[in-house]
Amino acid sequence: MTRPAATGLPTPDDLFENAPCGYLVLSEDGTIRMVNGTFCRWLSCARAELVGKRIAARLSVSSRIAYETHFMPLLRLGGASHEISFDFLDAGGGAFPASVSALFCPAGEQESSIRLTVFPAVQRRRYERGLLEAREASEVARHSELETGKLREQFVAVLGHDLRNPLAAVSAGVRALSREGTTERGARVLVLMEGSVQRMFGLIENILDFARARLGGGIVLTQCITDQLPAILSQVVDELRATNPDRVIDATFDLRTPVECDPSRIAQLVSNLLGNAISHGATDRPVRLSAVSTASGDLTVIVTNEGPTIPPDAMDRLFEPFVRGASSGYSEGLGLGLHIASEIAKAHDAVLDVTSEDGVTSFRLRLSSVRAS
Numbered sequence: 001m002t003r004p005a006a007t008g009l010p011t012p013d014d015l016f017e018n019a020p021c022g023y024l025v026l027s028e029d030g031t032i033r034m035v036n037g038t039f040c041r042w043l044s045c046a047r048a049e050l051v052g053k054r055i056a057a058r059l060s061v062s063s064r065i066a067y068e069t070h071f072m073p074l075l076r077l078g079g080a081s082h083e084i085s086f087d088f089l090d091a092g093g094g095a096f097p098a099s100v101s102a103l104f105c106p107a108g109e110q111e112s113s114i115r116l117t118v119f120p121a122v123q124r125r126r127y128e129r130g131l132l133e134a135r136e137a138s139e140v141a142r143h144s145e146l147e148t149g150k151l152r153e154q155f156v157a158v159l160g161h162d163l164r165n166p167l168a169a170v171s172a173g174v175r176a177l178s179r180e181g182t183t184e185r186g187a188r189v190l191v192l193m194e195g196s197v198q199r200m201f202g203l204i205e206n207i208l209d210f211a212r213a214r215l216g217g218g219i220v221l222t223q224c225i226t227d228q229l230p231a232i233l234s235q236v237v238d239e240l241r242a243t244n245p246d247r248v249i250d251a252t253f254d255l256r257t258p259v260e261c262d263p264s265r266i267a268q269l270v271s272n273l274l275g276n277a278i279s280h281g282a283t284d285r286p287v288r289l290s291a292v293s294t295a296s297g298d299l300t301v302i303v304t305n306e307g308p309t310i311p312p313d314a315m316d317r318l319f320e321p322f323v324r325g326a327s328s329g330y331s332e333g334l335g336l337g338l339h340i341a342s343e344i345a346k347a348h349d350a351v352l353d354v355t356s357e358d359g360v361t362s363f364r365l366r367l368s369s370v371r372a373s
Contacts, residue, residue, distance in 0.1 A: 039118055
């Protein structure tokens with residue numbers, strides 16, 4: 001006989017009947033022998049509708065299969081089973097998602113029994129379903145992004161190759177016309193045309209370099225120890241001055257020590273940095289280029305322009321492909337110049353960084369010599 005509980009405390013019978021979980025006692029064959037009021041209320045069933053019936057009759061088809069093929073064999077083998085998901089059927093035939101734990105009590109003085117605790121799993125199922133749907137959506141988006149990326153990279157590679165030949169023909173035609181007699185105005189037009197052609201060649205090289213890098217080829221280097229950087233970089237500056245006659249480019253070189261690098265790639269990097277500075281810098285302020293080599297062969301190149309300060313959020317994406325600046329009225333280019341410059345620096349094991357403060361933006365390349373001292 002149950003002893004009276006202390007004043008204010010629930011009795012054991014009350015703890016069983018009104019527990020915050022469903023509580024059932026089954027016979028070894030799965031017949032319900034005892035069930036508490038909580039479980040009855042959840043299923044909207046009278047106790048008499050459950051006691052004496054097989055618990056499997058209150059399970060959905062899929063849960064019944066799991067009960068017979070997984071739950072009961074595991075329970076008999078291990079003596080316990082925890083957090084198994086079942087869908088019980090309420091009085092109206094609707095599903096009641098639940099998490100079930102069970103303990104098998106072997107025969108002793110009394111016959112064997114199975115004790116079950118049942119917890120609602122509606123919120124848990126909803127959460128799990130949301131996670132699954134989010135993961136599936138993420139996989140679809142990732143797959144779509146990968147496919148789009150592959151198509152874009154293949155497209156730019158083909159486009160770059162297909163543009164080279166007709167552009168080379170245009171360049172040859174411009175050079176042929178420049179050797180013939182023409183008016184002063186015609187000569188100026190030919191200079192502008194050649195500048196545009198060279199700019200297109202630069203864009204195509206950026207496209208092809210990007211495609212090679214993304215398709216596995218990477219930036220190809222042909223390194224040597226060269227003392228020709230002053231002449232090479234001067235040519236880059238002269239070409240940009242010719243194609244941007246209204247802009248001032250101040251260049252200072254202190255390159256008396258040979259540098260180990262790929263000269264053509266360094267020229268491409270400097271051209272991209274200068275082109276970026278011209279495009280985004282203040283039109284009434286000069287663009288400055290300095291290149292210095294140390295006695296040990298280290299190279300430092302700095303390109304500086306004055307103009308709008310780069311926002312902090314844009315700094316994080318500055319060297320990503322297809323990212324274009326938002327300076328006043330500028331919408332040209334593919335947004336590859338800085339990305340290719342960054343890839344060229346990486347191929348040299350060099351560092352390309354940027355600072356932008358108080359209206360002054362500076363890109364700095366630091367290339368350390370690997371030659372033995």
